Amino acid sequence: MAKAHFIESRYQHAEAILNQLILKNQKDPNIFHMLGTIYYDKGKFNKAIRSFKRALEIDPAFTDASVGLSIILNDLGKYEEGKKVFDEAKTMLNSKGDGDPYxxxxxxxxxxxxxxxxxxxxxxxxxxxxxxxxxxxxxxxxxxxxxxxxxxxxKEEYTEATKLLKDLLRQYPDYLAGRLKLGMLYYDSQQVPEAIEQWESVLEKDPNNVTAKDYLKLAHAVEVTSHSDVLSESPSMEL
Structure with a gap:
């Protein structure tokens, strides 16, 4: 019952039931994890920290509790302490199944x-x-x-960002979100023809892709404007 209330974000009802379970000396880490989440949502950080720590005392490899605790510690500016909590839980979990895909x-x-x-x-x-x-x-x-x-x-490391995307698309050529992003990086660096190539490639695979269509309209408008500027700057022929 408490979990159902928790999942539906009915925290007031969930909190009452969870506290009753604690009074009955229940030692399920999920109880304390849910309470910690509720307290965090209410801004009761000290109570949330105690709840998450109690969950980890019961099950040191309970990574949901460790992440919850890490988030609070980071919110409070205790970055190194938060990282330490996470790393300890990771070590515990890793020892349970080295090389296990799950x-x-x-x-x-x-x-x-x-x-x-x-x-x-x-x-x-x-x-x-x-x-x-x-x-x-x-x-x-x-x-x-x-x-x-x-x-x-x-971090304004645009060359590295472009390289990451190009490497990704070599392995996943049909990954359209990557092509859209690569096109935008080209566009922002004034490489309009390269941007158009990426977005047209998206439309070849997904003709109804609205984002690619909008980007192409923008890019073609820039091309027309640039072409008009060149013509206006060209010397007129005298007869």
Missing amino acids: VEEKLAIKHDELGELYFQYKRYSEAMEQFYKALTLSARKPELTMKLVECRIK
């Missing part, structure tokens, strides 16, 4: 979540470190590469 994907998800957290706080180098770690463990290469591209763009 475990590796679960680890990748946690690196991904931590990377998102660093990105949110504009700590792009740390975010990239986490996304690269996730990339070595996960089969979600296109999705994670796009996150690395966004980090590179935020």
